[in-house]
């Protein structure tokens with residue numbers, strides 16, 4: 001039995017790996033992909049999602065463009081990390097399908113109501129589309145099994161000292177999702193910074209001997225160069241596929257149920273996730289917060305999927 005999922009994303013180098021993992025692991029059934037402005041503008045993230053699905057032989061998966069800007073904030077893209085295209089590095093000049101002609105939020109709604117089993121929503125970008133779905137169509141909430149999102153941190157941030165990019169980009173959306181009452185799983189920087197695309201990892205992609213493997217190696221080589229320049233990281237962390245891996249095999253992460261508040265008004269901390277790991281404040285847990293990661297198991301899942309998709313395309 002495969003688990004039905006929707007991926008809401010802003011590709012993005014690590015979003016691309018998240019999509020490949022979802023396509024390549026038979027324990028998941030990718031119902032559709034929706035895109036959001038984040039790492040780049042909406043037109044670019046949508047085109048990038050279509051390109052990755054085309055490369056993965058999954059052009060039949062419906063893609064819909066969602067929100068072009070956050071709910072309240074102005075959009076600030078991450079061109080310093082993901083480049084002008086949002087997926088700089090390899091030559092991704094592939095013919096792509098068109099996005100379906102409905103808004104991403106409407107595609108999510110349609111897919112969820114058409115699916116007999118509860119659907120897991122995996123979000124790897126700002127949570128704008130997911131928040132709009134929950135607010136505009138609350139009737140679908142009983143049909144969503146949970147929202148697993150890459151975002152936030154139990155400690156420091158990356159966009160700002162205490163804010164992680166996806167949450168800083170749209171704090172109000174994250175606040176809506178976390179207070180929705182739906183089960184949520186938070187995959188924050190505190191775990192994603194353990195999954196590094198080392199030289200050996202890049203060599204493993206290249207050594208697959210497939211076009212897809214080479215493209216992954218080139219994506220990670222570009223990502224490494226920007227993380228080195230911007231953050232002084234020796235190797236870049238691949239955040240987003242961990243959210244997908246945690247759905248495929250929940251044992252790869254350890255979680256703690258905790259109240260998570262999003263700082264909406266802080267002078268220096270807007271977009272920070274305030275994670276009450278030790279329940280020092282009143283209020284119920286709003287997320288299962290990842291606090292540990294089986295790094296080797298994660299890479300095995302990802303490599304197996306990319307190898308399989310690359311061999312088949």
Ligand code: BDR
Nearest residue numbers: 012014078124165166239
């Ligand atoms: C998150 O921000 C984006 O740049 C990545 O794609 C990831 O989703 C990490 O903070």
Ligand code: CA
Nearest residue numbers: 012015124125
């Ligand atoms: Ca992302």
